[in-house]
Amino acid sequence: MVRGMNAHDRSLVLVAGGVVAVTILAIVVVLVAGGRQPETFPADTPEGTIQRYLSAFDAGDHAAVYDFFSAEVRRRMSLDDYTLMVDQTGHDFGGAQTGRVLFDTVDVSGDTARVRLTVERIYGDGLSTSTSRSTSEIRLVREAGAWRIDEPLVWLDPGYFEPAH
Amino acid sequence: MQTARRLYVYLLSGISLGVLVTGLAMLLGLLFESLGLGPTGDPLFDRGEGMRQQLTVAAAITAVGLPLWLAHWTAAERSVRPDRPTAAIERTSDVRGLYFAIAMGALLLVTATALSSLIRESILGATAPADAYGDGIGGDIATLLVAGAAWAYHVWLRSRDWARGPMTGGGAALPRTYLYAAAFIGLWIFLTGFTSLMELAGRAILGEPEVGFAPGESWWAYPLADAVSGIVVGGAVWVGHLLYARGLMRDTGWRGASERPARLRLAYFVVASVATAAASLYLAGDAARNAIEALLGVSEASGSQMAGLIALPLLSSAAFGLTSFLHARAMEAEAAELGDEERVETVDRLRLYPLALVGLAFGAFGLAWLLGIVVDLVLPGGRLLSGGDAYRSELARFVPLTLLGLGLWFVRWREVGVRWTVDPSGEAASTVRRAALLLVLAVGLLAGVASLGYILYRLFGALFGVTSAGDPSTELSRAIGAVVVAAGVAAYHGILLRRDGTVRAGAEPPEVAGPGERVTVALVVRGPAGVDDGEVREAVRRALPAGYELAEEAAPAIGRAEVDPDVAGA
Numbered sequence: 001m002v003r004g005m006n007a008h009d010r011s012l013v014l015v016a017g018g019v020v021a022v023t024i025l026a027i028v029v030v031l032v033a034g035g036r037q038p039e040t041f042p043a044d045t046p047e048g049t050i051q052r053y054l055s056a057f058d059a060g061d062h063a064a065v066y067d068f069f070s071a072e073v074r075r076r077m078s079l080d081d082y083t084l085m086v087d088q089t090g091h092d093f094g095g096a097q098t099g100r101v102l103f104d105t106v107d108v109s110g111d112t113a114r115v116r117l118t119v120e121r122i123y124g125d126g127l128s129t130s131t132s133r134s135t136s137e138i139r140l141v142r143e144a145g146a147w148r149i150d151e152p153l154v155w156l157d158p159g160y161f162e163p164a165h
Numbered sequence: 166m167q168t169a170r171r172l173y174v175y176l177l178s179g180i181s182l183g184v185l186v187t188g189l190a191m192l193l194g195l196l197f198e199s200l201g202l203g204p205t206g207d208p209l210f211d212r213g214e215g216m217r218q219q220l221t222v223a224a225a226i227t228a229v230g231l232p233l234w235l236a237h238w239t240a241a242e243r244s245v246r247p248d249r250p251t252a253a254i255e256r257t258s259d260v261r262g263l264y265f266a267i268a269m270g271a272l273l274l275v276t277a278t279a280l281s282s283l284i285r286e287s288i289l290g291a292t293a294p295a296d297a298y299g300d301g302i303g304g305d306i307a308t309l310l311v312a313g314a315a316w317a318y319h320v321w322l323r324s325r326d327w328a329r330g331p332m333t334g335g336g337a338a339l340p341r342t343y344l345y346a347a348a349f350i351g352l353w354i355f356l357t358g359f360t361s362l363m364e365l366a367g368r369a370i371l372g373e374p375e376v377g378f379a380p381g382e383s384w385w386a387y388p389l390a391d392a393v394s395g396i397v398v399g400g401a402v403w404v405g406h407l408l409y410a411r412g413l414m415r416d417t418g419w420r421g422a423s424e425r426p427a428r429l430r431l432a433y434f435v436v437a438s439v440a441t442a443a444a445s446l447y448l449a450g451d452a453a454r455n456a457i458e459a460l461l462g463v464s465e466a467s468g469s470q471m472a473g474l475i476a477l478p479l480l481s482s483a484a485f486g487l488t489s490f491l492h493a494r495a496m497e498a499e500a501a502e503l504g505d506e507e508r509v510e511t512v513d514r515l516r517l518y519p520l521a522l523v524g525l526a527f528g529a530f531g532l533a534w535l536l537g538i539v540v541d542l543v544l545p546g547g548r549l550l551s552g553g554d555a556y557r558s559e560l561a562r563f564v565p566l567t568l569l570g571l572g573l574w575f576v577r578w579r580e581v582g583v584r585w586t587v588d589p590s591g592e593a594a595s596t597v598r599r600a601a602l603l604l605v606l607a608v609g610l611l612a613g614v615a616s617l618g619y620i621l622y623r624l625f626g627a628l629f630g631v632t633s634a635g636d637p638s639t640e641l642s643r644a645i646g647a648v649v650v651a652a653g654v655a656a657y658h659g660i661l662l663r664r665d666g667t668v669r670a671g672a673e674p675p676e677v678a679g680p681g682e683r684v685t686v687a688l689v690v691r692g693p694a695g696v697d698d699g700e701v702r703e704a705v706r707r708a709l710p711a712g713y714e715l716a717e718e719a720a721p722a723i724g725r726a727e728v729d730p731d732v733a734g735a
Binding site for chain 2 (some may be wrong): 009054058
């Protein structure tokens, strides 16, 4: 078939073949090979705590999310405050439509820890699609043998709330 | 000297016209308000006092604007009176053309905005009074009448100018730019309104109100008012300007002769066809993405929501796609009707190359991203804590973009290949083809260089110990994809450009004159009296082909400078 074509048609077939090959390769790598799935971090580590906190947040379970905060944060912010704050703020990866969280480092010092994460957000549609990456540092404390997040967060963004009086 | 005077007269005319229109619209608005068409609801302050203050301001603005405009516009109009010796030069001047383009554009914008607001407020008042702004419609009607009358007056003046004689250069082209820009903007507003109305109807049928509204609320009122005002105003501007332009095309006089070969008319069809094709592609990609996300289980939308997320963008895509097709067909039909073989060829290229570039832009972008995903997942990456679904979401987003974009490119580029096979030298010499290839080469090189620069920045950062956040493979993967695709695109089009150059070189006719021989070409330039012969000589000198020069001994003074009575009087 290719032999009967002129140079233009041959180049078109090559380009089309390349495009289809890359598309199929991407589909295979993501779907068939499973892509890159989150690794399961131990529950008794600071990073494992954040991972479970994010899972609960993505599931929309506000009560479970609230339990991941330290006693000090919960003292200042009731579950109702938190639910209201999440409802008002919403969560869409900071205005993006999708995103990933990568674990970078953890510094543990006694009963406190700082987990450094990279948050990758994907914004826009079509030709205006873009990504942004930012670093996020989360403070945790150990309470009754378990790590708890020691700052009010909506997903991984700082949360601002009006305490209920 | 004359140019400076024209700039002054038309600048002051334009500014004073703006002041006058504002003052008159305020006065008329107050009159309508006193007749009961003013703001509704309980006033926050004494309305009578407020109206008196507005009347004072409006009267002052009108009192200042009217004499200023009369004085300057009278001077502008006096200079184009047919009994003036320099009337033809003034009437066809670039500055007057620029004035008309800006004045008609600004007045149309104000008129259309007022009409749009009037329609929106009327619909909201009838369907959901609580959502209406309560400003009343008196101000909108006043602005519509005053700005509309000023716009109509300028349209009449422009037609009168044309009736007095032919125009060329900026005097003809600049107002023509207004005509086709207004037609395109009107088309876009119309299509946006039309697709918004379709989306609204779809939401109503599916029972899916907009986010943030409770059941029973009139969530549809503002979108309905917005869509209808877009359809009415955009449609009126688009159809009105296009019909007017169509009338010009059929004119048997010098105006038609000027309009028919106008490149701006072609540009309108190309821009409309390309922009609507891009919108159609984008919307079709959006529908496909939603469908794939549902298939892959990464969407949280319910069944009826998903039906809307797929069907509504598809319907909008069809509307934009049909518009693109109709514009391309209209452009072809018009060229065939004119019977100009060269124009038919140009139009055929304009039908193919710009759309191929739109497809290439979407397809190459999607392909680069897909390649980036592959690189990201093949290389050892960072430790993912959350967001494994993001890869599926990206796949759903970029597979349709790649296949739809490169599908469009493939179809158009195949036709380009047929043109090349039939007439290689004609195609290689085409300006449209050369511009398209050079544009892709430039964009490909710039995208490739920018992405490569980012990769090197991160590599050098790693070498020099600069601390940076994130996982290098994830960060660099998209840039690597962009470099590979951009390099491929640039190389392919660069090769085509080089081949075109070879074909052009082979097709060039042999030199008639031997090396070192000079030929003399005699030119006679005719035109209206009163022009500076130095300007004409300079214009001819600039237009000469490479290797030619204007010999001073062969270029005697071609006219006698005349003294403008207005300038002499000043």
